Amino acid sequence: MKRINRFFALTACAAALAATSVIANPLRWAAAGDPQTMDPHSQNEGLTNSVNSQVYEFLLIRDKKLKLGPGLATEWKQIDPLTWQFKLRKGVKFHDGTPFTADDVVFSIERAKAPTSQLRVYANQSGTARKIDDLTVEFKLKEPNPIFLDHVNQIFIMSKVWCEKNNSTTPLDYKNKEEKFTSLNANGTGPYRLVSRQPDVKTIWKKNDTWWGKHEGNLTSITYSSIKNDATRVAALISGEVDFILDPPPQDLERLEKTSGVKVVNGIENRVVFIGMDQARDELLYSSVKGKNPFKDKRIRQAMYQAIDIEAIKAKLMRGQAYPTGGITPSPLGAYNDPAIEKRRPYDVAAATKLMAEAGYPQGFEVTMHCPNNRYINDEKICQALASMWAKIGIKIKLDAQPRAVYFPRLDKLDTSLYMLGWGGAITDAETTLTPVLRNRQPGGIGDYNYGNYKNDKLDQAAAAQSKEIDPKKREALVKQALLAHNDEINHLPLHRQVIPWATRSNVTVVHRADNYLQYEWITVK
Numbered sequence: 001m002k003r004i005n006r007f008f009a010l011t012a013c014a015a016a017l018a019a020t021s022v023i024a025n026p027l028r029w030a031a032a033g034d035p036q037t038m039d040p041h042s043q044n045e046g047l048t049n050s051v052n053s054q055v056y057e058f059l060l061i062r063d064k065k066l067k068l069g070p071g072l073a074t075e076w077k078q079i080d081p082l083t084w085q086f087k088l089r090k091g092v093k094f095h096d097g098t099p100f101t102a103d104d105v106v107f108s109i110e111r112a113k114a115p116t117s118q119l120r121v122y123a124n125q126s127g128t129a130r131k132i133d134d135l136t137v138e139f140k141l142k143e144p145n146p147i148f149l150d151h152v153n154q155i156f157i158m159s160k161v162w163c164e165k166n167n168s169t170t171p172l173d174y175k176n177k178e179e180k181f182t183s184l185n186a187n188g189t190g191p192y193r194l195v196s197r198q199p200d201v202k203t204i205w206k207k208n209d210t211w212w213g214k215h216e217g218n219l220t221s222i223t224y225s226s227i228k229n230d231a232t233r234v235a236a237l238i239s240g241e242v243d244f245i246l247d248p249p250p251q252d253l254e255r256l257e258k259t260s261g262v263k264v265v266n267g268i269e270n271r272v273v274f275i276g277m278d279q280a281r282d283e284l285l286y287s288s289v290k291g292k293n294p295f296k297d298k299r300i301r302q303a304m305y306q307a308i309d310i311e312a313i314k315a316k317l318m319r320g321q322a323y324p325t326g327g328i329t330p331s332p333l334g335a336y337n338d339p340a341i342e343k344r345r346p347y348d349v350a351a352a353t354k355l356m357a358e359a360g361y362p363q364g365f366e367v368t369m370h371c372p373n374n375r376y377i378n379d380e381k382i383c384q385a386l387a388s389m390w391a392k393i394g395i396k397i398k399l400d401a402q403p404r405a406v407y408f409p410r411l412d413k414l415d416t417s418l419y420m421l422g423w424g425g426a427i428t429d430a431e432t433t434l435t436p437v438l439r440n441r442q443p444g445g446i447g448d449y450n451y452g453n454y455k456n457d458k459l460d461q462a463a464a465a466q467s468k469e470i471d472p473k474k475r476e477a478l479v480k481q482a483l484l485a486h487n488d489e490i491n492h493l494p495l496h497r498q499v500i501p502w503a504t505r506s507n508v509t510v511v512h513r514a515d516n517y518l519q520y521e522w523i524t525v526k
Contacts, residue, residue: 121445271424364394
């Protein structure tokens with residue numbers, strides 16, 4: 001009798017385990033880098049924003065083609081040129097069970113305006129939020145904003161009660177290594193809940209069964225790991241240790257496409273990669289040149305530009321997975337597909353060498369270049385290639401490649417002479433490049449990402465005017481004027497727009513979106 005009971009007990013246990021294996025649909029994925037923080041207002045960085053968007057939500061939601069639609073707000077209207085009103089979704093709760101109300105929207109907009117927020121430029125451009133009632137919020141602008149909805153939809157909505165309870169009413173100061181409760185913890189309204197966070201080890205989420213939206217996929221849990229080494233990351237996918245990698249190296253794509261059990265999901269990204277230079281200091285921080293700053297001389301900037309063999313980078317490093325450009329917007333749509341703005345200066349080492357001599361540096365000089373090694377596709381290798389190209393005109397590069405957790409705080413402190421940056425996301429309008437990246441540095445977040453700290457008044461004036469111009473034709477003319485002013489002064493050295501194919505196990509179905517966000521609620525694992 002005991003043997004029979006034991007048999008039935010084991011059978012029942014096996015059935016229960018089988019049922020559990022059918023219900024549970026985990027996803028294990030990896031990329032070269034690691035999210036910087038779980039504080040959604042502290043850092044404006046692609047991977048960080050992507051994972052935080054699984055937990056936190058915006059007033060609106062972007063669909064698979066990046067079109068805006070109802071999110072935490074179900075309706076919105078422009079009452080007059082300076083006033084917008086939003087009706088909020090009923091019955092929404094944060095992951096800790098507290099209700100979502102207008103107080104949380106007002107709080108989140110103000111929190112994102114803090115000096116420690118890298119989203120403050122967008123929060124400031126969203127105006128002042130005011131509660132009308134528990135489910136109605138009004139935004140009052142200081143001046144017209146032609147892309148107001150894009151700006152307001154850059155601000156994640158947080159729980160006012162939770163932030164106050166956990167002494168986190170302001171974003172953590174990441175560049176100065178501040179730690180807060182929001183470093184490792186999160187409480188949003190989104191489709192997935194943060195379970196645990198171990199920086200540079202793994203981060204785990206589980207499905208929010210009470211989410212107001214619809215889960216099109218079947219994931220019950222997600223585990224993210226940072227695997228910095230390209231070969232190790234690819235091997236983990238092929239072996240089945242992980243189900244998905246966000247950034248397969250271009251040189252391995254052909255092999256992955258031929259590997260059984262693996263598939264490549266092709267897609268472009270709205271992102272431009274470029275080089276910046278300190279054009280403000282009288283003497284560079286990291287250079288052999290003393291008492292002068294060679295990057296203040298346009299001839300030096302032009303020489304460096306024309307010494308870049310961009311087609312070699314495309315063919316040899318990127319394996320064709322890049323679109324060289326002379327533009328500076330994440331998508332050519334930002335420049336209205338204007339060929340004059342997109343045109344690159346010609347690759348011409350002889351002309352570059354002549355410019356170096358004319359500028360007074362016939363023998364060249366030495367300078368340190370800071371570069372990320374786990375943020376953009378082949379970032380460190382691109383910097384190595386650039387060093388080799390610039391050596392031909394006498395510029396000797398001392399390369400300092402760093403992980404993003406070290407690299408971006410350095411840039412925030414302007415602690416660099418020569419650097420790489422990429423810029424992009426869901427928005428193709430030029431405004432979100434012009435104001436935060438290209439304008440002169442000013443209070444309120446304007447020019448926060450102008451890490452070269454240059455001043456280009458012609459650019460700045462046109463960019464400031466376009467940001468409040470509501471006439472489409474007049475605004476187009478101002479945008480082009482600003483972009484052409486930037487290109488004329490060579491304030492940055494544009495490289496290419498990034499292409500990012502993804503790689504998955506064959507039983508995983510994902511949606512590749514042009515902002516490079518992996519949306520968990522759309523993923524199916526068979």
